[in-house]
Amino acid sequence: MRMTDVLRRTRAAALGAMTAGFVLLGGAASPAVADSSPSAGPTDAEDGAAPTLAGTSFRTATEIEQGQEATANGSAGDYMYWSFPADAEQRPTVEATVKLPEGARSASSTWQIDVYDGLRRRQACQYGAQTRTAGQSADTASVELSCTLRTVRAWSEPWANDPLPGTYYIRLTVTDVATADLGMPVGAEVRVDSKDMGGAAAVDGSLAEPLVPGIAAQADEDEESEDTATAVLSSIEPEDGWSSGWWSDRWVWTAVGGVLAALAGVGGYALTRGSGRPSRVPPPGA
Amino acid sequence: MITRQRLAAGACALLAALTAGIAVPSGAVADETAADKDAPKVDLVLDVSGSMRTRDIDGASRMAAAKQAFNEVLDATPEDVELGIRTLGADYPGDDRRTGCKDTAQLYPVGPLDRTEAKTAVATLTPTGWTPIGPALLKAADDLEGGNGTKRIVLISDGEDTCAPLDPCEVAREIAAKGIGLTIDTLGLVPNAKMRVQLSCIAEATGGTYTSVEHTDELTDRVNQLVDRAADPVVVxxxxxxxxxxxxxxxxxxxxxxxxxxxxxxxxxxxxxxxxxxxxxxxxxxxxxxxxxxxxxxxxxxxxxxxxxxxxxxxxxxxxxxxxxxxxxxxxxxxxxxxxxxxxxxxxxxxxxxxxxxxxxxxxxxxxxxxxxxxxxxxxGPGDADDVAAFGLGRGWWLLGVLVLVGFLAGLVWGWVSRWRVAVWRTN
Known part of the structure; x- marks a missing residue:
């Protein structure tokens, strides 16, 4: 009971202090970087129009932004590829809808989305129906698929396959289809949204470069020539650039903790002094 | 949040500037996606075999649907794409299999597109002969030879290959094995099961796509999409x-x-x-x-x-x-x-x-x-991680609780110590 009470009280105090901390930090930081608008966004997506084509391989994957609703027309049996950027502390959710042609199909079909990271390693889905089967009857007009990845971390050991900041690939395909339905026209919609997990997912360490395929070649070309438009594996970048990885709300928590500890220290000290002068001590000059 | 993003953006710029300095030595680059890239090439391979006379696409014959689609595609072809047209089964109406299976011709050579000329050539086509898909693919691959741009064959057919034993699927695999980065996309007009298997086999052998077509607009849309796709720059x-x-x-x-x-x-x-x-x-x-x-x-x-x-x-x-x-x-x-x-x-x-x-x-x-x-x-290389949490910083109510408690205790102790010191000083 006492612990909860203490916690509740500290929570109120901490909230106040944290707000103060945020305001202070924000005030201090914004003038310095207020003009650093993201300028190096991906060129194709800059006009804001959502892509209407899907790629057919990792190399030709259509680049989409998070929050963009990409559509594509294809046929059953196509492998459709998209790629999107995901940064540290984000937990992306990929949602895809497959629109089946009107009328009955000859058999049921199974659809699947797979998500791969910048190293083309398959990434596990925490939640979501990654695979679904569409029935044969005409009233199944669409299949909804979803995949929530693990939270992207800024760093991981080379032996782990934790999601790291960089390009992510989505592959949408039919994994089981009757020969008679092969090649039937289908529509696909893909959207990626991510939840910001904040400082809870802030880990130590960072990558020198995000896990964007071909980034080594890109860095060189940037130095050599700016004007030639050459094909690159992935020119993907989040809207506001890759986070540098040093900032997290852990700074605020720790700083606020320090302030609160100091205040509590002063409080504790004051308690031992009582209010006013100890009665035994005569006033000065007495 | 905005604070975080701004800070991040600023710091990112700084980081980018820093990392640019320590980036890889340029000698390590082997990827020649060269600036002098050649134009993408597309060869449309159209089946003009006798079966194209069948009137089952939107009430018109398959040939008419293909011609209409070709006209629209030729209009919509991007400027920088070099387009060619090859036919199969267009010239030999006879019954001799050996002659019929060699019947493939270049209707319009792969090169800068003259729309009127190409359309005129398409208009002359009449459904005639056999369906030699394998030989046509081999010839089409030759048509596309040279240059380092993307290469695509779009095969439009309404029947399976009639020229066994040369399996068109094997032919496609051989073409892919040449390593010239050629993709074959296939479209089946009102296909049957055997044909679906064959055409999707051809497509999968080269990383292409297979589509079944039942309507003219589907055909137009798909061919347009494929031609457009050829125009997208791709790393070879x-x-x-x-x-x-x-x-x-x-x-x-x-x-x-x-x-x-x-x-x-x-x-x-x-x-x-x-x-x-x-x-x-x-x-x-x-x-x-x-x-x-x-x-x-x-x-x-x-x-x-x-x-x-x-x-x-x-x-x-x-x-x-x-x-x-x-x-x-x-x-x-x-x-x-x-x-x-x-x-x-x-x-x-x-x-x-x-x-x-x-x-x-x-x-x-x-x-x-x-x-x-x-x-x-x-x-x-990546930065080292000395701790699980970023910079070893803490987070959460437990952290605050511990800090407050420890701070409070420290304050108490400090207070008592100083009282005791005052008392000692006074008594002396």
Whole structure:
């Protein structure tokens, strides 16, 4: 009971202090970087129009932004590829809808989305129906698929396959289809949204470069020539650039903790002094 | 949140400026996506066999639908695409199989497009002969020869190949094995089951797509989409040939490479990594033919002495186009960089070995091997992580509680100590 009470009280105090901390930090930081608008966004997506084509391989994957609703027309049996950027502390959710042609199909079909990271390693889905089967009857007009990845971390050991900041690939395909339905026209919609997990997912360490395929070649070309438009594996970048990885709300928590500890220290000290002068001590000059 | 993003953006710019300085030496780049890239080439291969007379697409004949679609596609073809048209079964109406199966002709050569001329040529077509898909694909591949732009064949057919034993699917695989980066997309007009299997086999052998067409607008949309897709710039991988032992393996730098790996084979490459650099390798093995439904892929980074550093593994079941995995090897910074010979620290040669466990389905040819696409990136090494949390900072109500409690206790103790000191001082 006492612990909860203490916690509740500290929570109120901490909230106040944290707000103060945020305001202070924000005030201090914004003038310095207020003009650093993201300028190096991906060129194709800059006009804001959502892509209407899907790629057919990792190399030709259509680049989409998070929050963009990409559509594509294809046929059953196509492998459709998209790629999107995901940064540290984000937990992306990929949602895809497959629109089946009107009328009955000859058999049921199974659809699947797979998500791969910048190293083309398959990434596990925490939640979501990654695979679904569409029935044969005409009233199944669409299949909804979803995949929530693990939270992207800024760093991981080379032996782990934790999601790291960089390009992510989505592959949408039919994994089981009757020969008679092969090649039937289908529509696909893909959207990626991510939840910001904040400082809870802030880990130590960072990558020198995000896990964007071909980034080594890109860095060189940037130095050599700016004007030639050459094909690159992935020119993907989040809207506001890759986070540098040093900032997290852990700074605020720790700083606020320090302030609160100091205040509590002063409080504790004051308690031992009582209010006013100890009665035994005569006033000065007495 | 805004604070975070702004700070992040600012810091990111700074970081970018810093990392640009320590980026990879430019000599390591092998990927020649050259600025002098040639125009993308597309060859439309149209079946003009007798069966195209059938009137079952929106009430018109298949030929009429194809002609209408071609007209619209020719209008919409992007300027920079070199387009050609090849026919099959257009000229020989007879019954002699041997002659009929050679009947393929270039209707319009691959090159800068003269829309009127191309349309006139298409208008003259009348459904005539056999369906020699295999020979037509071989000729179409020759039409597209040369240049380093993307190459696409769009095959439009309404019947399966009538010129066995030359299996068009084998032909497609042979074309793919030439390593000229050619993709074949197939469209089946009102297809039957056998034809679907054949056309999708051709498409899958080259990483292309197969579409069934029942309506004229579907045909137009799809062909347009395919031609547009050819115009998109794509990185063309460089062909390399890995070896079965690391000692003789070819040296790779940053770039994209393609190779062929037969069933049960292992492929090795060598990559030089300097201390403080990170090697990233991703490997995709494409299943371009019928394979058994369970398969795996193993990529290993091994030292020259045979010690395994790190591996990437992937397994899968069911229908797939590729199986891919990757690995990351950050070589630690050398501590004693300034001790011996004062020069550059020596690069470590890392052997990258690729082994897949696809097994061929019954009756499927095993040569050439499955296409392997390898992406190598050599970038700066990652920062060290000394703690689980960022900078070892804390977070959460427990942290605040502990800090407050400890602060409070410290205050109390301090207060008592100072009272005691005052009391001692007074008594003395």
């Amino acid at each position: 991988p460089e062909a390399v040939e890995g070896t079965d032992v690391c000692a003789k393996a070819p040296q790779l730098g940053s770039g994209v490479y393609t190779d062929r790996e037969e069933f049960g084979q292992e492929r090795w490459y060598r990559v030089d990594v300097l201390p403080g650099q990170e090697l990233r390798a991703s490997v995709s093995v494409a299943a371009d033919r019928g394979v058994d439904p369970s398969y795996g892929l193993l990529v290993r980074a091994v030292t020259v002495h045979g010690r395994e550093i790190v591996r990437g593994e992937a397994t899968g079941t069911g229908r797939t186009d590729v199986l891919s995995t990757g690995l990351r090897y950050p070589k630690p910074e050398r501590d004693d960089a300034d001790t011996d010979d004062g020069g550059k620290p020596a690069a470590e040669t890392v052997c990258v070995g690729i082994a897949h466990s696809f097994s061929p389905a019954e009756g499927v040819k095993t040569t050439p091997g499955l296409p392997v696409e390898t992406t190598i990136d050599i970038v700066g």
